[in-house]
Amino acid sequence: MAASDREFYVGVDLGGTKILAGVFDAQLNLLATAKLSTKADRGVEAVVDRIARCVGDAVDECDLALKQVRGVGVGAPGAVDTASGRVIFAPNLPGWKDVPLKKELEERLDLPVFVGNDCNVCTLGTFDREYRCKPRHLVGIFIGTGIGGGLVINGELYEGHNLTAGEIGHMVIEVNGPKCGCGNRGCLEALASRTAIFRRIQNAVKDGQKTLLTDMLGDNLKDMRSGDLRKAIRKGDKFVQQVVEEAAEYAGIGVANLINILNPQIVVVGGGVIEALENEFMPTLIKTAKDHVMPGTMNGIEIEASKLGDHAGITGAAVLARRHVS
Amino acid sequence: MAASDREFYVGVDLGGTKILAGVFDAQLNLLATAKLSTKADRGVEAVVDRIARCVGDAVDECDLALKQVRGVGVGAPGAVDTASGRVIFAPNLPGWKDVPLKKELEERLDLPVFVGNDCNVCTLGTFDREYRCKPRHLVGIFIGTGIGGGLVINGELYEGHNLTAGEIGHMVIEVNGPKCGCGNRGCLEALASRTAIFRRIQNAVKDGQKTLLTDMLGDNLKDMRSGDLRKAIRKGDKFVQQVVEEAAEYAGIGVANLINILNPQIVVVGGGVIEALENEFMPTLIKTAKDHVMPGTMNGIEIEASKLGDHAGITGAAVLARRHVS
Numbered sequence: 001m002a003a004s005d006r007e008f009y010v011g012v013d014l015g016g017t018k019i020l021a022g023v024f025d026a027q028l029n030l031l032a033t034a035k036l037s038t039k040a041d042r043g044v045e046a047v048v049d050r051i052a053r054c055v056g057d058a059v060d061e062c063d064l065a066l067k068q069v070r071g072v073g074v075g076a077p078g079a080v081d082t083a084s085g086r087v088i089f090a091p092n093l094p095g096w097k098d099v100p101l102k103k104e105l106e107e108r109l110d111l112p113v114f115v116g117n118d119c120n121v122c123t124l125g126t127f128d129r130e131y132r133c134k135p136r137h138l139v140g141i142f143i144g145t146g147i148g149g150g151l152v153i154n155g156e157l158y159e160g161h162n163l164t165a166g167e168i169g170h171m172v173i174e175v176n177g178p179k180c181g182c183g184n185r186g187c188l189e190a191l192a193s194r195t196a197i198f199r200r201i202q203n204a205v206k207d208g209q210k211t212l213l214t215d216m217l218g219d220n221l222k223d224m225r226s227g228d229l230r231k232a233i234r235k236g237d238k239f240v241q242q243v244v245e246e247a248a249e250y251a252g253i254g255v256a257n258l259i260n261i262l263n264p265q266i267v268v269v270g271g272g273v274i275e276a277l278e279n280e281f282m283p284t285l286i287k288t289a290k291d292h293v294m295p296g297t298m299n300g301i302e303i304e305a306s307k308l309g310d311h312a313g314i315t316g317a318a319v320l321a322r323r324h325v326s
Numbered sequence: 327m328a329a330s331d332r333e334f335y336v337g338v339d340l341g342g343t344k345i346l347a348g349v350f351d352a353q354l355n356l357l358a359t360a361k362l363s364t365k366a367d368r369g370v371e372a373v374v375d376r377i378a379r380c381v382g383d384a385v386d387e388c389d390l391a392l393k394q395v396r397g398v399g400v401g402a403p404g405a406v407d408t409a410s411g412r413v414i415f416a417p418n419l420p421g422w423k424d425v426p427l428k429k430e431l432e433e434r435l436d437l438p439v440f441v442g443n444d445c446n447v448c449t450l451g452t453f454d455r456e457y458r459c460k461p462r463h464l465v466g467i468f469i470g471t472g473i474g475g476g477l478v479i480n481g482e483l484y485e486g487h488n489l490t491a492g493e494i495g496h497m498v499i500e501v502n503g504p505k506c507g508c509g510n511r512g513c514l515e516a517l518a519s520r521t522a523i524f525r526r527i528q529n530a531v532k533d534g535q536k537t538l539l540t541d542m543l544g545d546n547l548k549d550m551r552s553g554d555l556r557k558a559i560r561k562g563d564k565f566v567q568q569v570v571e572e573a574a575e576y577a578g579i580g581v582a583n584l585i586n587i588l589n590p591q592i593v594v595v596g597g598g599v600i601e602a603l604e605n606e607f608m609p610t611l612i613k614t615a616k617d618h619v620m621p622g623t624m625n626g627i628e629i630e631a632s633k634l635g636d637h638a639g640i641t642g643a644a645v646l647a648r649r650h651v652s
Contacts, residue, residue: 079622089622137487151587153479160589161463164623167586172579172618174501174512184618186500253498260493261477261587263486292498292510296405296415297490 008064009321010055012074013313016040016092019051021058022314034058040093052108071112071325073317075121079164085115114324118313119166120157123150125316126268126306137264141168142271147189173253191250194226194273200243212237226276233280248281252288255303259293270306278305334390335647336381338400339639342418345377347384348640360384366419378434397438397651399643401447405490411441440650444639445492446483449476451642452594452632463590467494468597473515499579517576520552520599526569538563552602559606574607578614581629585619596632604631
């Protein structure tokens with residue numbers, strides 16, 4: 001067994017509701033995963049403990065010991081000082097203000113830990129694993145409960161002056177549009193995220209709209225998931241199809257804005273909505289983006305769905321760890 | 327006289343209607359300018375001849391000869407292949423497709439010539455002369471007849487995959503907004519440029535709106551200029567003030583989008599509208615931008631008016647030339 005075959009990395013995707021950890025070999029093949037709910041309401045210390053436990057669970061899952069791991073990467077949902085590994089703030093994790101996550105996890109795991117913003121980490125994962133670091137400039141957009149993004153410029157993750165670059169979801173594209181969680185109106189997130197899609201469906205159903213979704217899930221559409229929309233559309237539900245296409249149009253306008261501003265070689269689109277609804281979402285997104293870019297701007301630029309799906313976060317976090325320790 | 331005191335650079339701002347050339351000393355102090363109308367309808371060759379003539383006029387104006395000039399920079403209104411100095415296309419210059427401007431001008435002037443996109447060149451000028459190259463990341467926005475921009479990332483001009491990065495004016499911020507010259511709706515340029523402001527005023531006057539502008543310029547508002555708006559506002563014209571503030575609000579939302587996406591240290595705003603209406607425009611722009619950025623994103627970030635005014639183009643072009651030859 002060559003030395004490199006004995007190298008392992010753990011990538012952690014820290015979310016507002018769940019923690020996902022994955023163990024990767026030196027070639028970044030995924031060996032095993034473990035999942036815990038975040039329990040953010042139990043406070044910062046408890047969440048850090050749970051991250052450490054989840055890492056341990058994943059390592060144990062593939063019959064390894066922590067000391068065989070060379071490094072742990074973490075994607076955290078907020079602004080991260082990547083040099084110190086501190087989470088500056090995380091809007092979906094109550095109490096997370098200036099948390100020294102790297103230090104806390106290193107104490108618990110006795111391993112080198114590296115922390116990045118979740119969407120930056122996902123972007124790094126797609127850039128490194130799906131595109132083999134070839135594009136000089138790449139934009140990642142992740143459409144799920146919210147919409148986030150990351151920028152690779154000149155082959156490197158770009159973080160900006162306050163390390164908050166890539167807040168693509170809060171680009172306003174409809175000045176008097178629907179209210180967003182951030183307090184503004186007409187943000188991309190308020191128009192094209194899963195939350196926006198679900199809200200539009202729920203409001204229409206309240207107003208008497210007929211849809212297969214109520215047959216499938218009951219009138220209150222409890223526990224609706226992106227996959228349910230796919231099923232309804234494939235059964236011929238034109239209403240759901242129209243709502244999804246409308247979201248995809250808004251997303252396409254957001255992508256066009258990014259291409260006009262940044263002119264990256266690749267725009268890669270991922271996240272739960274794309275994983276569940278790629279065929280329903282991407283053609284409209286791409287067509288709308290092409291209709292809205294300036295002439296000449298789009299030559300040779302590709303807009304593609306990420307294949308990493310739900311594993312983008314752990315993959316990117318493992319890439320982060322491997323880049324730092326190797 | 328030290329050697330460097332005998333170094334001179336010429337910066338050229340090539341616009342759709344006028345050519346402005348400026349002669350600068352080694353410290354990039356402006357010594358003299360010359361201006362010619364572009365006469366774009368006479369064709370590519372004629373315009374190139376006129377650029378060369380304008381450079382000669384400016385040099386003669388300060389009692390120098392062309393052979394004393396070390397380099398000439400040109401900002402051109404379109405996509406430019408900066409390596410070869412070719413103008414790939416220029417929407418406001420009929421017939422300009424793949425024009426080898428560097429080569430053509432070098433033949434006419436017998437001097438090294440360097441060509442860049444006009445808004446990139448203006449951004450380079452503010453970055454180098456106003457900010458002394460200190461910010462790592464800077465966005466320039468120029469609001470005039472249209473709206474353009476340029477990006478400095480990691481201390482270097484960022485041009486993107488197709489060299490068209492910075493098309494800030496065609497960021498859609500109001501999906502069903504007014505029609506833009508590019509064919510889309512609700513672009514920043516269609517909401518916040520001088521053209522957009524004038525259109526709104528002219529339409530309102532047609533609908534019976536009273537304004538001091540008609541007293542000043544006649545009912546058809548012929549030859550209206552940004553300076554006329556400033557005069558009307560200072561005389562108490564609330565209608566004109568409101569139209570300008572509305573444009574400034576849209577511009578502020580555009581700036582917030584850029585801060586959310588790129589998180590630069592400096593956003594510098596220039597162009598004819600700002601030169602004429604800085605006091606009327608900037609406070610609203612800055613307030614609106616601050617209201618629309620994500621929490622934490624704005625810390626230590628400055629939004630400022632450029633002091634270079636109409637000289638941003640020639641100054642940036644001279645910077646471009648000096649960077650290449652020294």
